Amino acid sequence: MKRSTLHGFGMALILSGIMYTGLDYFSGTEVSTDKYEEKIEQLELQxxxxxxxxxxxxxxxxTKDETSEHRNTADSSGKKQVKEGILYIYSGQTPYExxxxxxxxxxxxxxxxMELFLAQPEYARSIQIGQYEVNSSMSVDEIANLITGKSDSSN
Structure with a gap:
């Protein structure tokens, strides 16, 4: 091939690249920005x-907190309230959770x-899946024995 042929082919490629770039630059991209602006306005309203x-x-x-706080203050006349609840333990839960x-x-x-207590090998291996009624008057040891199925005398 001649050098002038390669030179002409290269110039044609450069010229076509410039034309495609110019075509993209001057085409109707304003329509797409209008759609985006409308979408932004909708999202801002949402x-x-x-x-x-x-x-x-x-x-x-x-408001609910204030009313329940008011009830709690009225209920607690100098004595500590015992909180009760149901603890649900699922498969794969860690002592931290x-x-x-x-x-x-x-x-x-x-x-x-509590986490450190449950992380002990004798407790960590035997945590039972299920639901347990617990209250704030129970000690850490009592709660651990409850959820592991151990009796107090086994310790």
Whole structure:
């Protein structure tokens, strides 16, 4: 092949590339931006509505908290209330997850203590799946014995 043929072919490729780039640049992309702007406006309206609903929900929740707090103060005339609940244990739950649930329920004060207690090999291997009625008057040892099926005398 001659050098002039290759040179002409290369120039043709460069020219066609420039034309395609210019065609994309000057084509009607304004139509697609209009669609995106409309979509953004719709999403902003949805966001405002969600924020309004969230604020309304928070107001309702704070009102309920205030009324229940008022009842709790009236109920507790100097004595400590015993909180009760049902602990659900599922397959594969770790001692950390169980301790966190108990803390969230208000049954125990220190989740780390419960986690470390349940992480001991004699308890960790024998945690039973099921539901257990627990209350805040129970000790960490009693709760551990309950959910592992061990009796108090086996310790």
């Amino acid at each position: 966001l405002k509505e969600a924020k309004r609903q969230l604020k309304q929900y928070e107001n309702q929740a704070s 169980i301790a966190k649930k108990l803390k969230d329920m208000g049954i125990i004060q220190n989740a780390v203590e």
